[in-house]
Amino acid sequence: MxxxxxxxxxxxxxxxxxxxxxxxxxxxxxxxxxxxxxxxxxxxxxxxxxxxxxxxxxxxxxxxxxxxxxxxxxxxxxxxxxxxxxxxxxxxxxxxxxxxxxxxxxxxxxxxxxxxxxxxxxxxxxxxxxxxxxxxxxxxxxxxxxxxxxxxxxxxxxxxxxxxxxxxxxxxxxxxxxxxxxxxxxxxxxxxxxxxxxxxxxxRSGRGATTGAGRLFTGAFVALCFAQLSVGMIFGSVQTGTSVLATSAGVPGLTGLLHALLGVGSVVAGLCMAMVPDRIAYETRWRAFALGQALLALPLLLVQGLGSLSATLLVLGFSIAPYMITVFTLGERITPPGRTGAAMTALAATTGTGYALGSSIAGRLADWGGHTPAFAVTVTAGIFATLLAGSAAGRVQSARLRRAPAAPAPREPELALTPR
Known part of the structure; x- marks a missing residue:
């Protein structure tokens, strides 16, 4: 299909x-x-x-x-x-x-x-x-x-x-x-x-959501939170570096448009994730997309103008949504029944925390040396994501396999969602 x-x-x-x-x-x-x-x-x-x-x-x-x-x-x-x-x-x-x-x-x-x-x-x-x-x-x-x-x-x-x-x-x-x-x-x-x-x-019943079997913050899930922290740092540092370069070029108003290029590539790549064969395990995807982020961020260290920056951000975006989709999917698969809402919002919250951290560090470095040190934070975050995926994917896979044979949750009453 x-x-x-x-x-x-x-x-x-x-x-x-x-x-x-x-x-x-x-x-x-x-x-x-x-x-x-x-x-x-x-x-x-x-x-x-x-x-x-x-x-x-x-x-x-x-x-x-x-x-x-x-x-x-x-x-x-x-x-x-x-x-x-x-x-x-x-x-x-x-x-x-x-x-x-x-x-x-x-x-x-x-x-x-x-x-x-x-x-x-x-x-x-x-x-x-x-x-x-x-x-x-x-x-x-x-x-x-x-x-x-x-x-x-x-x-x-x-x-x-x-x-x-x-x-x-x-x-x-x-x-x-x-x-x-x-x-x-x-x-x-x-x-x-x-x-x-x-x-x-x-x-859900409140009692079931708080039992020991429903523990959320396992080692595997914490690793996924750090994975989202890294992509948040990429967002924050890219926006800071882009702002510095656009301002130095005399067009600070283009910062939002340039940063949006990251999202354009990301949206396209995310929608195409439906084409990835099921036989490719999500842990393998996690490693691959993390490495992709690190490699595609490297050209940011060489950009000196808005043209090269635009092309680099557009291409870098192709690794972002696939990476985040993979992390959220793994989070959903290893989460105990009754804790999915907490899991999804926790992953989103660490993304926001990473954004604040990345923009703060990149801003301080930009004050010292301009846009290139700011983009160095982006590259560092990509390398950290790659090392994390390589070291923690096995633990996440074990957690996913332990969850897989669990008995399915009781069927909910049938509801008419919307008129067809």
Whole structure:
């Protein structure tokens, strides 16, 4: 079956409404960091204050996401995501209000942190719904893997479209309407995602989710978290190095567009993951895509102009989504029943933490030596990912094989997801 036919079948099973709502529901997270940076920097006249506020949002989200994922495993996604969506949307509106009234920036940073703490991780939580959604299908495993390929590409697409949307609204109007747009999208599509019938498929009993058999942070899973930390560092250092090079070239406004090239290649490669033969084990893919990241990042050390940078970022992107799809799939396969929400959000949170770490280190090195030392962080992260995959893949494979013969979870009641 061709990739197009495979995805057509997948979307027919889930319903197009689920796909659309889940994609639009994840845009606010992709929009809020840049929107906060522009809003606070504009209201205070300080990019330092804007950067701290945007960082507070990102760090708070990294802290809150696994907690929310655990609560969703215990009580179901519907109540948790609904409360998160409405609460975070209200916090974004409050942040805009503080900025427009010229409140001191530390209070704006607190408002940004509250918004980040409550912001739902729609992408990881959507992944949780696919497994029960496909239960009972003859090719259940293949469909879930296909769904994870789509979700990885959707995440990448959201982080291309989200900042672009913020930049467009901020340019035409102002930063405040851009962040208010994120709040409206969150209130509307976060709520629709929360109340979608597929949310009922994730209901779990709280007792089962906390037993010793349900332990999440095993050595294998921690290795996967570090794998996501490394790709987050790639994102953060690439954005920093790109910003430095674009600024030195006199076109700082092109930073977002150039960084988006990384996502374009990533989206294309992610969708093509459906073509990878099943006989190639995910641990083998992990090693290969990690090595690909390291090798494709090396030319960044040689770029001196925007043309060569554009080509390098586009090609590097082809290794990103396949790597992340593989890591998330392995995470899902080794996760005990009832802990999938916590697992997916934990992996997403470590990605955000890596982004903050990579951008911070790259920024300090850029102050010292320009864009090349910043891109050295990208290369180092790729090498670290390769060494990690080589050393930890065996442990992850053992954990996956131990999970494979486990008795399947009880069949959920049949639910009509969406009108066909």
């Amino acid at each position: 061709s990739p197009l036919a495979s995805y057509r079948r997948l979307f027919a099973l889930s319903g197009l409404g689920f796909v659309v709502v889940a994609f639009l529901g994840r845009l606010p997270l992709a929009m809020s960091q840049l929107g906060t940076l522009l809003l606070v920097a504009g209201s205070t006249g300080s990019y330092g204050a804007g950067g701290v506020s945007a960082g507070a949002l990102a760090v708070a989200n990294a802290v809150g996401a696994p907690v929310a994922g655990s609560l969703a495993d215990r009580f179901g996604q519907r109540r948790v995501v609904l409360a998160q969506s409405l609460g975070s949307a209200a916090a974004l509106v409050a942040l805009v209000t503080l900025a427009l009234h010229g409140v001191d920036w530390p209070l704006q940073a607190v408002g940004a942190a509250v918004a980040g703490l409550l912001m739902p991780q729609v992408g990881p939580l959507a992944r949780v719904r696919w497994r029960p959604m496909m239960r009972g299908m003859a090719d259940h495993r293949r469909l879930v893997d296909l769904a994870f390929s789509y979700e990885g590409s959707a995440d990448e697409a959201s982080f291309v479209l989200g900042p672009a949307l913020v930049g467009l609204v901020a340019t035409v109007l102002a930063p405040a309407p851009a962040l208010l747009t994120a709040a409206v999208l969150l209130a509307v599509f976060g709520t629709l995602f929360a109340v979608h019938p597929s949310a009922l498929l994730t209901r």
